[in-house]
Amino acid sequence: MARTAVTIYSDGACLGNPGRGGYGTVLLFGEHRKELSAGFQRTTNNRMELLGAIVGLEALKRPCDVTLWSDSQYVVHAMTKGWLEGWQKKGWRTSSKEPVKNRDLWERLLRALGEHEIQWQWVRGHTGDVENERCDQLAVAAANGPDLAVDAGFDG
Numbered sequence: 001m002a003r004t005a006v007t008i009y010s011d012g013a014c015l016g017n018p019g020r021g022g023y024g025t026v027l028l029f030g031e032h033r034k035e036l037s038a039g040f041q042r043t044t045n046n047r048m049e050l051l052g053a054i055v056g057l058e059a060l061k062r063p064c065d066v067t068l069w070s071d072s073q074y075v076v077h078a079m080t081k082g083w084l085e086g087w088q089k090k091g092w093r094t095s096s097k098e099p100v101k102n103r104d105l106w107e108r109l110l111r112a113l114g115e116h117e118i119q120w121q122w123v124r125g126h127t128g129d130v131e132n133e134r135c136d137q138l139a140v141a142a143a144n145g146p147d148l149a150v151d152a153g154f155d156g
Helices: 045-058 073-080 083-089 103-113 130-143
Strands: 004-015 019-029 032-043 064-070 117-122
Touching: 004 045, 004 130, 019 045, 019 130, 032 045, 032 130, 045 064, 045 073, 045 103, 045 130, 073 083, 073 117, 083 103
Parallel strands: 004 064, 064 117
Antiparallel strands: 004 019, 019 032
């Protein structure tokens, strides 16, 4: 059975870093479109970038062929340049032997990868890519919204 092809765009925003933050995610499948976003009281931009990708993958109900676009080199390079794999092999330590930041979200991302085939793609932010711009709008609106959630994994 052929897998469903899905395109995910994700972005994170932070008003101050750390500060109020949000993520925006757009999922595209054929003619279908789903937009997801949420805001947090205090977090970092990298956490929101990660969460945008995670939430998009977690929204999938069956194994898919995914093209995931992000303007975060932190997220894309971790997945395409072997950073995540290296951190795991080193007991969640960086090359400078420091603890990996955002480990809770990296572990959540590993679970969200599931049985999907994922192509990670970087898109330069704020250059007119329609879906990346929409994700940014969603993320900023979420960060500015009422009733912001607590980012339980943020330790700053």
